Amino acid sequence: MNMYKSNPKDWKKFAKFDPHRYTRNLVDEGNGKFNLMILCWNTAQASSIHDHANSHCFLKVIEGHLNEELFDWPENEEIHLMEPIKKSRLDLNEVGYMSDELGIHRIENPSHTDNAVSLHLYCPPFDECQTFDQFTGHKRSAEVTFWSKFGKRTPFGKEQSKKK
């Protein structure tokens, strides 16, 4: 991942943006052993504070840049404001690593003019994680979803219910 130098030609067809939320676009399922995905961050889009469900997470910025805020796991249920213990910036072609052992984090495209795109490898894959409210420290489970898989929009809304 470190050696790869971003070339949009390689990944453009997976990079789908949504005006309301950052998107997760599945590129490869690694025979069930890992998930490789492209995440697209419109201007000012961010994830909520979340864990990584015991998975190892490698990410590389392949367009624009991203900011990461690292937090400690909340110790108890008491209402408290979560303060970042570290803030870092990931520039184009930079690689980061995250796991539950390091804590929990939040990623943001801080730019108000430029999109950002990142390549994520999760091993093992996961379909649920926990998200945390920065203002209370309270957590809840959240299903993680793909905006597209292998370049095709994932069925959603009416289309999805027709299939059930």
Ligand SMILES: N[C@@H](CS(=O)O)C(=O)O
């Ligand atoms: N771990 C997040 C993206 S990020 O904010 O690291 C996800 O899989 O959606």
Ligand SMILES: [Fe+2]
């Ligand atoms: Fe993350």
